[in-house]
Amino acid sequence: MSGYLAEDEVIDHSHPAITALAARLRADNPGTTDFARAAFDFTRDEVKHSMDIADPVVTVTASEVLEQGAGLCFAKSHLLTALLRAEGVPAGLCYQKLSNGRGGHFLHGMVAIQLDGRWYRQDPRGDKPGVTTEFSLTDERLAYHPREELGEADLEPILASPDPGLVAALRNADNTIDLVLNDGLPADLTTRDDLPRTELPG
Template identity: 55%
Template sequence: MDLRTQDPDDYLAADEVIDATHPEVRALAAELRASTLDDALYAKAAFEWVRDNVSHSFDVQDPRVTLTASEALRERVGLCYAKAHLLTALLRVEHIPAGLCYQRLADEATGGHALHGLIAVYLDGSWHRQDPRGNKPGVDAQFSLQQEQLAWPVDPVEGEVDYPTVYTAPVPEVVDALKRADDVLLLYRQGLPPALKE
């Protein structure tokens, strides 16, 4: 399957990981949508819900592994990847194109690099990246269609990379790493996927 495309309509499908048709995902989407018919306001509400109500696994030291959107919703915990999967599903179920994006960031745990997952939403005729990772001291990600306010800026001097592609589905590097993991904190400490295989 080609994970890259230019047609926003290709970013509406559910799959095994972005399980937007799951009853619990659909129920949360309906609850969030009930307060607004405006797609941008709904997208902001979904972003803030995932950012603030699903804890980042490392921040709360929770070893449970979540991969799919419905797992992240049910357990209310996940790494950046699972949180991105849930936000993507919440947008797609409401017919708002959304895809997955990645950054290669310096990894203090290993001294190397690690992939960071975030999303892009298609509104007002263009893509806008959003980072639902979860805020903490030093991290202040906000929903914006005007100017990106992501969790971390990329520093090319440190070998960090902003990958430009918006993917229709999670990349295999992420899915395989999470499927093999029994303890997400151990995965985090021993090394997340370090880069995309492009």
């Protein structure tokens, strides 16, 4: 589990703003599951999805997301992962492959949290008309449900670090809105055998 508690340049969970927020959420919610739910609710509700508010600022690292108060699904997932790891809760990144409606695909980012020895996928994207997400340890309450007929899919690995191809796409962009509308997001995961990973639960 060490990889799912580790810090890297994106999941910068030792940043003072991250540790302070995580400690406050934990103090108000001392139980591990309650803390995980509070971290999820904060990320879903208090950090806005860039496309929902037309915010062009590109955020990548967890601390950038917290400072800006906005990010794409991936960025919000980086923040949630950092908050959880800051308080010792194992968490990783997982993805879906979704249709862009024009014959292509793009990645959608989420978080997998390990509680009581099991992995649970959570989607902190944020709600909008037609999209509702909730923290759940029973049935998954995700923003999107892949449609096989459109080539959509849940991608299997839970990564300890963000997909490098996705991070590169974000780092190379100077406008979040343009990145999304011009199909600048990767359509699949980068193949890297050296990245810590586990498989999604059946």
